[in-house]
Amino acid sequence: MRRMIGGIAIVIVASLAIATPAFAGLLGTNVNGVMNISGFGAMNFFDPVTGFVPAGSGNSTSPNNVVIGSGIGFGYADGANTDTANFTATGVTLQDVSVSGSRPIVYTFTDTAFSGLSLTEISSNFPGLSFDLSGDVLTLSTDSIPSGGTFDATFQVVTPVPEPASLVLLGTALAGLGLLRRRRPRPRNLSA
Numbered sequence: 001m002r003r004m005i006g007g008i009a010i011v012i013v014a015s016l017a018i019a020t021p022a023f024a025g026l027l028g029t030n031v032n033g034v035m036n037i038s039g040f041g042a043m044n045f046f047d048p049v050t051g052f053v054p055a056g057s058g059n060s061t062s063p064n065n066v067v068i069g070s071g072i073g074f075g076y077a078d079g080a081n082t083d084t085a086n087f088t089a090t091g092v093t094l095q096d097v098s099v100s101g102s103r104p105i106v107y108t109f110t111d112t113a114f115s116g117l118s119l120t121e122i123s124s125n126f127p128g129l130s131f132d133l134s135g136d137v138l139t140l141s142t143d144s145i146p147s148g149g150t151f152d153a154t155f156q157v158v159t160p161v162p163e164p165a166s167l168v169l170l171g172t173a174l175a176g177l178g179l180l181r182r183r184r185p186r187p188r189n190l191s192a
Contacts, residue, residue: 007032007128009012013014025061025089025090025150026068026069026087026089026090026111026113026114027068027088027089028067028068028069029067029068029111029112029113030064030065030066030068030110030111031066031068031073031076031109031110031111032063032064032065032066032068032105032107032109032110032135033046033059033063033066033073033085033107033109034046034063034106034107034108034109035074035076035083035103035105035107036105036106036108037102037103037104038103038104038105038106039103044063045076045083046059046063046074046075046076047059047063048057048061048062048063052076052078053077054075054076054077056072056075057073057074057075057084058070058071058072058073058074058075058093059073059074059075060075060161066087068087068088068089068111068113069087069088069089072084072086073085073087074085074086074091078114079099080099081096081097081098081099081102081150082095082096082097083095083096083105085107086107087109091122092109092138093122094107094140096126096142102143102144102145104142104143104144105141105142105143106139106140106142107140107141108137108138108139109137109138109141110136110137110138110140111136111138112136112159114133114137114138115135117133117135117139118133119131119132119133121146126142126143127142127143127144128140128141128142128143128144129141129143142164163169
């Protein structure tokens with residue numbers, strides 16, 4: 001009986017471990033960033049080739065290999081505007097500081113660690129902010145930004161939850177194992 005209960009416990013613990021994987025966070029993953037400003041075509045202002053990436057930004061050597069958690073993520077600065085995108089283990093904070101009027105901006109970030117997450121906007125003072133997280137691509141878009149603006153977007157972990165049908169199937173299988181164990185004939189001691 002103890003063996004049967006132990007076996008059932010192992011099956012239950014194993015099924016729960018498979019059904020609810022732990023979220024390790026985004027730290028240490030590589031993210032690719034693109035910042036497009038309306039009116040400049042497909043130019044990526046997070047690419048250091050443009051000459052607008054400040055030294056010390058994670059994208060100062062490449063916009064395609066910024067390691068999350070290693071300091072300032074993405075940076076852009078010209079004489080009138082400064083934009084930064086900083087990732088943490090669970091989200092991203094974008095900041096735009098505009099001295100003069102700004103154009104609509106689209107930020108696109110790609111990281112395989114984004115898959116399986118959902119995105120919730122925490123706060124925003126950016127006009128016309130919209131965001132989308134599809135697979136491993138996060139897209140944030142803004143309308144024309146007035147002087148100075150900040151918005152935060154935080155990832156919320158989505159962990160798979162077992163379906164009720166799966167739980168019923170598991171329970172039926174365990175009950176069947178219990179009945180099989182119970183109906184086996186007991187070995188007879190013939191030495192008496």
